[in-house]
Amino acid sequence: MSEHTPHIRPIIRQLDDSVANRIAAGEVVERPASAVKELVENALDAGARRIDVTISQGGKSLIRVVDDGCGMTAEDLPLALSRHATSKIDGSDLLNIHSFGFRGEALPSLGAVGRLKITSRALQDGAEIRVTAGKAEAVRPAPANRGTIVELRDLFFATPARLKFLRSERAETQAIADVIRRLAMAEPSVGFTLSDEDRLIFRADAEQGDLFDALHARLSRVMGRDFIDNAIRVDAERDGVRLTGFAALPTYSRGAAVAQHVFVNTRPVRDKLLTGALRAGYFDVLPSGRYPAAVLFIDCDPHFVDVNVHPSKAEVRFRQPDLVRGLVVSTLRNTLAQESRRASDTVGAATLAAFRSEETAQSPGFRYQMEYRPPASALQAAHRAQAPDFQGFSESPSARFEPVPEQVVPADAPLGAARAQIHENYIVAQTSDGMVLVDQHAAHERLVYERLKAQAAQNGIAAQALLIPEIVELPDEDAARVLSIADDLAGLGLQIEAFGAGAVAVREIPALLGKLDAAALIRDIADDLAEQGASDRLKARVDAVLSSMACHGSVRSGRRMTADEMNALLREMERTPRSGQCNHGRPTWVKLSLSDIERLFGRKD
CATH class of the missing domain: 3.30.1540.20 (MutL, C-terminal domain, dimerisation subdomain)
Incomplete structure (x- = not known):
């Protein structure tokens, strides 16, 4: 009988600052674009009205961000390189966030994995500090204009294994440009430039005018004239939450979700709840495989949303997610309905192109x-x-x-x-x-x-009772989610009720759907509720049948009128x-x- 290896008690050690910063860098600085995002957001938080970004080799060898913000003093510079040192919050209320950043991790993380130099000037003389692989030098005087220059060279030289995970120079440059464009949309009153050393990649001068005028001009430059010419103004408010921006007509759709931008209190986010709400807002007017284009801003009291749920602050959590989702969905549907007779310029342009060319010019490929x-x-x-x-x-x-x-x-x-x-x-x-x-x-x-x-909305969807109720076994939390919307499902002809712990009994189904795999439908609805907090799956099936009925009962091609x-x-x-x-x-x-x-x-x- 072999002897067991004796258990060795692990020893708890305090990580030194350099190791902690490199770990933090792995969370905050995924790639050069992440570094640019952190630095530009710092510049915006400093009140900059113009931000110039210069990169080299996709940001791997150089990232330089120059701003005309409030700047820092010589005494501020060492603190700025310390972990969890920030001027943006005082720690008394972690939900009262009015700035892009608040953790105080970006600069020390960047200094831990690259060669960082910060030159800044507030009201008096300028100063400079350098840090290499986490080791900071003494602050020294330096000539500088009002504002801050952050120069990051040789990103990830201190953690060379990370370099292997970076993509090509072109792909990294594109990712940086995407970051700048999103932030430029969030702040139309701020001027931005992005250069690859001597080559200008992107420029957006500060826009004048009120909210919509400035945003209209900025989106024309960032998203393109075609988008803004085919976009509808969005402006609605409900219970302290305001939704503004521009949403494109359904005929100006895309083959992927590349033209969808959502901001919460000016912060660019990629949130499943919001992207799901955007998709639901265009439900019934887009063909399968097409995606809407939109730039939407949600503004609310900072206490209504928690932005501290993701290291890169890309996701948020709302106190009342149903309120936000309902506002987005209903506003988009109502706005699109009001503007439904407005034709997309892309359709007219394709028609003109067809007249001008012997080759058939087609609108974006619709598949159904x-x-x-x-x-x-x-x-x-x-x-x-x-x-x-x-x-x-x-x-x-x-x-x-x-x-x-x-x-x-x-x-x-x-x-x-x-x-x-x-x-x-x-x-x-x-x-x-x-x-x-x-x-x-x-x-x-x-x-x-x-x-x-x-x-159907007026009279309800006719239901067909099942001779034998179908019992669907689910995890307890999924069953609770599905049962929480039982009244909504009943309005669509699907009658369900609890059947013991973790089970749902389906007693009636929509008569329109004929044969229906009720168990699969219930599980799909449960998945939607778990991921998005809502489900339009049953309504989509009912509407698909109504659509087919309308197709069979409408004026036929080939009929003289x-x-x-x-x-x-x-x-x-x-x-x-x-x-x-x-x-x-x-x-x-x-x-x-x-x-x-x-x-x-x-x-x-």
Whole structure:
């Protein structure tokens, strides 16, 4: 029988400052972009109105940040390099955070893994301090303008293993540029430059004007003119929480979530709750695989949000997350509905490009795949719901508008007056300043869909009782989350109740969905609630069926329409929210201005 190795009691030791700083650097300084973020945020907290950043080799060999802020005295410099030394909080209230930084770890962490030099001047003479691999030299006098210059060379030379985890010089430079752009969006009244030694990468001069004017100008420079031309102003407030910014029209969507920027009290964050709310706000107007573009600012009392939940302060925790999520979702949905008739410039630009080129110019690729097929009875019910537009149901319904008396089309009608129908699918309408081309099937599909949703909201979703309730076993916390929204699910036709510890009984399901894997749906909802605090999964399934019903019960391509019918369709589009996109997120109409048409024929330069 072998002898067991005797247990050796570990000895508790106090880590020296250099080791502690290198550990802190691993949390705070992940890559050169992290260092730039910390230094620029320090400059902003110092009240800088202009910040110039210079890098070399993707920030690996040089990062220099020059600001015109309040500066530091010779006595301040050694303290600035001490861990947990800061002027931004006094420790009495850790939730009352009005600054970007507050831990006092950035400068000592950077000094522990690189060669750091800080030159600063407050009101009197300038001073300089150097620190290499955590070892600081004495403060010495130095000529300097008002403000601070922080120069970091040879990042991670003291921890060479970290260099192996860095990406290419180009990728690191791009990451730094992204950091500067996000901070430039947060502070439009501050001027920024980013240079790679002699090459200017990014420049944004300080913007003037009120909140929206300055932000509008800054986003035009940072996000591009296309974004701001296709963006809608967002401004709402609820219970002390204000939401402002710009959200792009659904037709200006992206293939990835690269144009989504959310700020909390001007702090750039990447928060699952907020990105989920942004996605839910565009629910029903974007096709699968497309992502909204938006720059949103949430401002609230600092005590309402905890920013001290992540070393890099990239995540936050709200005291009332449901309030914030509800504000974002409802504001976006209402704003998009109000602006639904405004066509994205990208669609018109693609149309013009198609006229100018022999090659077909396509709008961003829209892909849609129907996941749910409604039962025939549901389609029949949808068809009957369209009266007087539809008189009965058949495999090929006529789905036509009833003729209306000849009437004069208002001169200011946004979608104009119908002049022709081409290829028995597209309506050509004349407006006061151009023309509109309408996809009759896509347009009426959205109108029918909105009507079905309104009826479902008013009367509720019909439920179908299960002969034998389905019991879904869940962890206790997941079961509690799902049961907490039982009333909301019941409104969508899903009736659930508790069934002992850690189990949920499903007694009724939405009749529209036909056969349904209730257990899988309940587990998906539980996952959504755990990750995002909310779930739109069931509503998405119900709406998908309503969408399919609308598709089958709308004006078909290839159907001839009279002038009165076409004008009736245009007028209803003008009255219906979200009529600018069909149920699958594609545009329902395209507008060409008269000036653009004249340029096509060389009448204008």
